[in-house]
Amino acid sequence: MLKIFTRFFICRRITALALPFAVWLVVLLLVQQSAAQPALNVWRSSGPNADVTTVVVDPNNPNIIYAGSYGGVFKSVNNGASWLRVNLMGVRDLAVDPVNPNTIYAVNYYGAYKSTDGGVTWNGLNLSAQADKVEVAQSNPNIIYAGGYGGNAINVFVSTNGGTTWNIRPIPGSANFNVFLLEVNPQNPDIIYVWGQDFESPGCYKSINGGISWTEIFGSANMKIDQGNPNILYAGVGWDVYKSTDGGASWARRGRTDANIIALAIDPRSPGTLYAGTFSGVYKSTDDGVTWLLFNNGLNNNRVGDFAFDRSGRFLHAATLTGVFSVRVREDSNVNPNADFDGDGRSDISVFRQSDGAWYLNSSTQGFSATQFGLSTDKITPADYDGDGKTDIAVYREGTWYWLNSSNGGFNAIQFGLASDIPQPADFDGDGRAELAVYRGGNWYTLNLANNQFNAVQFGLSTDKPVVADYDGDGRADYAVY
Numbered sequence: 001m002l003k004i005f006t007r008f009f010i011c012r013r014i015t016a017l018a019l020p021f022a023v024w025l026v027v028l029l030l031v032q033q034s035a036a037q038p039a040l041n042v043w044r045s046s047g048p049n050a051d052v053t054t055v056v057v058d059p060n061n062p063n064i065i066y067a068g069s070y071g072g073v074f075k076s077v078n079n080g081a082s083w084l085r086v087n088l089m090g091v092r093d094l095a096v097d098p099v100n101p102n103t104i105y106a107v108n109y110y111g112a113y114k115s116t117d118g119g120v121t122w123n124g125l126n127l128s129a130q131a132d133k134v135e136v137a138q139s140n141p142n143i144i145y146a147g148g149y150g151g152n153a154i155n156v157f158v159s160t161n162g163g164t165t166w167n168i169r170p171i172p173g174s175a176n177f178n179v180f181l182l183e184v185n186p187q188n189p190d191i192i193y194v195w196g197q198d199f200e201s202p203g204c205y206k207s208i209n210g211g212i213s214w215t216e217i218f219g220s221a222n223m224k225i226d227q228g229n230p231n232i233l234y235a236g237v238g239w240d241v242y243k244s245t246d247g248g249a250s251w252a253r254r255g256r257t258d259a260n261i262i263a264l265a266i267d268p269r270s271p272g273t274l275y276a277g278t279f280s281g282v283y284k285s286t287d288d289g290v291t292w293l294l295f296n297n298g299l300n301n302n303r304v305g306d307f308a309f310d311r312s313g314r315f316l317h318a319a320t321l322t323g324v325f326s327v328r329v330r331e332d333s334n335v336n337p338n339a340d341f342d343g344d345g346r347s348d349i350s351v352f353r354q355s356d357g358a359w360y361l362n363s364s365t366q367g368f369s370a371t372q373f374g375l376s377t378d379k380i381t382p383a384d385y386d387g388d389g390k391t392d393i394a395v396y397r398e399g400t401w402y403w404l405n406s407s408n409g410g411f412n413a414i415q416f417g418l419a420s421d422i423p424q425p426a427d428f429d430g431d432g433r434a435e436l437a438v439y440r441g442g443n444w445y446t447l448n449l450a451n452n453q454f455n456a457v458q459f460g461l462s463t464d465k466p467v468v469a470d471y472d473g474d475g476r477a478d479y480a481v482y
Contacts, residue, residue: 039298039327039328040328040329040330041295041297041327041328041329042297042298042327043282043296043297043298043299043318043325043326043327044080044298044325044326044327045298045322045323045324045325046076046080046081046083046323046324046325046326047074047080047082047083047323047324048067048069048071048074048083048085048323048324049322049323050067050069050070050071050072050074050323051069051070051071051321051322052067052068052069052074052305052306052319052320052321052323052324053068053069053070053091053092053093053305053306053319054067054068054091054092054093054094054305054306054319055067055068055094055306055307055308055317055318055319055324056094056095056096056308057096057308057309057310057311057317058096058101059096059098059101059311060101060311060431060450060451061101061429061430061431062079062310062311062312062314062315062430062431062432062475063076063077063078063079063430064076064077064101064118065079065080065308065317065324066094066096066104066119067083067319067323067324068091068092068093068094068106068319069091070089070090070091071085071089072085072086072087072088072089072090072091073085073086073087073088073091073094073106073119074086075118075119076324079315079326080317080324080326083324086115086118086119086120087119087120087121087122088106088108088113088119088122089108090108090109090110091106091107091108092107092108092109092131092132092133092149093106093107093131093132093133093134094106094134095134095135095136095144096136097136097141098136098138098141099141100116100141101118102115102116102117102118103115103116103141103162104118104119105125105134105136105144105163106122106134107127107131107132107133107134107146107147108130108131109130109131109149109150110130111124111125111127111128111129111130111131112124112125112127112131112134112146112163113125114162114163125159125163125164125166126164126165126166127146127157127163127166128166129146129148129149129150129157130148130149130150131146131147131148131149131157132147132148132149132178132179132180133145133146133147133179133180133181133182134146134147134182135182135183135184135192136184137184137189138184138186138187138189138227139186139187139188139189140189141162142159142160142161142162143158143159143160143184143189143210144158144159144162144163145157145158145159145182145184145192145211146158146159146166146182147178147179147180147181147182147194147196148177148178148179149178149179149180150178155168155169155170155171155174155177155179156168156169156170156171156179156182156192156194156211157169158210158211169207169210169211169212171194171196171203171205171214172213172214174198174203176198176199177196177197177198177203178196178197178198179194179195179196180195180196180197180221181193181194181195181196181204181219181220181221181222181223182194183223183224183225183233184225185225185230186225186227186230187230188230189210190207190208190209190210191206191207191208191230191247192206192207192210192211193205193206193217193219193223193225193233193248194207195219195220195221195223202221203216204216204217204218204219204220204223204248205217206247206248217248217249218235218242218244218248218251219233219235219248220235220236220237220261221262222235222236222261222262222263222264222277223235223236223264224264224265224266226266226271227266227268228268228271228388229271230247231244231245231246231247232244232245232271233247233248234254234264234266234274234289235251235264236257236261236262236263236264236276237261238260238261239256239257239258239259239260239261240253240254240255240256240261241253241254241255241256241257241261241264241274241276241285241289241292242254243288243289254285254288254289254290255285255289255290255291255292256292257276257278257283257292258283258292258294259278259279259280259281259283260278260279261276261277261278262277262278262279262303262304262305263276263277263304263305263306263307263318263319264276264277264307265277265307265308265309265316267309267313267329268309268311268313268388268389269313269330269343269389270286270313270343272286272287272288273285273286274288274289275295275307275316276292277303277304277305277306277307277318278303278304279303280301280303281294281295281296281299281300281301281302281304282294282295282296282299282304282318283295298325298327299318299320299325302320302321302322302325303320303321304318304319304320304325305319305320306318306319307319310432311387311431311432311433312387312389312427312430312431312432312475313329313330313389313432314328314329314330314475315327315328315329315475316329337383337384337391337426337427337434338382338383338384338391338425338434339382339391340384340389340390340391341361341363341366341382341390341391341393341406342363342364342365342366342390343388343389343390343406346364348361348362348363348364348391349361349362350362350382352374352380354376355376356372356376357372357373357374357375357376357378358370358371358372358373359371359372359373359374359393371393371404373393373395373402373404374395374397374402375395375397377397378395378396378397378402379395379396379397379423380394380395380396381394381395381396381401381403381423381425382394383403383425383426383427383434384406384427384432384433384434385403385405385412385425385433385434385449386405386406386407386408386410386433387431387432387433387450388405388406388407389432390406390407391406392404392405392406393406394425396417396423398419399415399416399417399418399419399421400413400414400415400416401413401414401415401416401417401423401436414436414447416436416438416445416447417436417438417440417445418438418440420440421438421439421440421445422438422439422440422466423436423437423438424437424438424439424444424466424468425437426468426469426477427475427476427477428446428455428476428477428479429448429476430475430476431450433449433450434449435447435448435449436449437468439460439466439481441461441462442458442459442460442461442462442464443456443457443458443459443460444456444457444458444459444460444466444479457479459479459481460479460481461481464481464482465481465482466479466480466481467480467481467482468480
């Protein structure tokens with residue numbers, strides 16, 4: 001009863017005296033919300049009723065999913081519980097701007113298109129070719145790559161101004177090279193990989209200067225870059241999986257599935273965990289591709305041609321012949337999200353020693369380390385502020401937050417709160433990044449680092465103790481007091 005009481009109070013922001021009559025309504029609301037969340041390790045079909053060719057997730061809001069199909073672009077704002085078609089027919093591929101997720105790019109057999117309002121309206125881009133693939137550079141979203149396709153395909157195109165103008169980047173020795181793969185290094189937009197086929201034979205190429213020159217390498221149409229370490233690549237060739245640790249210069253065979261591989265995904269929070277999409281469903285490996293087991297519960301041997309993880313790494317979405325299927329691949333309620341410093345889904349032993357202001361960590365995968373950060377009078381506030389799936393070392397000092405990004409070592413300092421506040425950082429919106437949050441005498445104040453949005457909620461008494469956690473398992477922290 002306490003959980004129901006709390007949830008209704010949060011949603012309505014009313015006083016405790018007004019609650020008893022609404023208990024059954026709250027039960028229904030909770031059932032509806034939980035139904036929208038995929039079960040752990042069980043695939044759920046969510047729609048749309050279409051042959052989906054590609055699926056992408058909003059990098060700031062995991063509840064927003066886009067699906068491209070021959071029947072158009074579909075959008076869900078509730079983690080796949082329902083879908084709405086948002087125009088544009090015959091879509092082959094989609095890409096979302098990592099900085100402004102309302103900006104989306106799409107390609108089809110008529111060219112390239114851009115939406116700046118979350119898919120509501122689309123404008124044609126000046127790309128003089130049919131296209132099969134499109135990618136936005138994560139480190140510079142003004143740089144867009146498109147892969148040509150069809151009778152008038154002229155290889156690879158690049159735009160450095162968000163799709164306004166394009167330059168041709170031809171593949172050497174091929175006047176008509178149909179591109180079926182585009183992968184861009186997340187740290188260096190000049191490093192790209194393409195796989196395609198001309199009239200005679202397929203080939204894989206790498207460029208380190210934005211497509212001006214190319215080197216032919218081993219690869220496949222489903223090659224994937226490890227976003228945490230771009231030198232690591234995986235490729236599915238037939239039933240076999242290969243791995244490169246030097247950016248594609250050399251490869252080693254890892255293992256094989258029991259079906260022809262047409263898509264790969266790398267778990268962002270556990271890089272040794274891989275997923276392979278095939279014509280008969282999904283296979284999963286937890287040992288870096290050496291052994292594979294069928295991961296098809298609820299999928300019914302459906303063809304899987306594309307994958308997309310949400311930013312938190314909790315949900316995996318698959319593009320299939322009959323729509324989008326989704327699965328929850330980890331249960332975070334058993335893990336302290338503010339103590340997983342290596343991002344392997346397990347809490348790490350860690351201490352902050354006030355006498356010297358040092359952090360001592362014994363992480364599951366990286367062993368012992370020590371970092372000097374903070375003063376003896378600071379309040380420690382470890383959390384995942386940069387959204388890389390790893391806890392960041394952080395302190396709160398008289399109204400100012402200080403932390404080190406685990407993704408790049410960057411230092412941050414933001415003034416938010418008062419010296420007397422109780423800091424309670426947590427991921428309240430489920431986007432994989434902790435918000436700055438303080439509790440002040442019955443009031444909660446939060447600052448979303450992704451969009452700088454401020455929020456205030458009244459919940460609790462001045463004598464209460466804040467105990468933020470994800471009590472309902474939906475991937476979002478709940479306001480709570482003891």
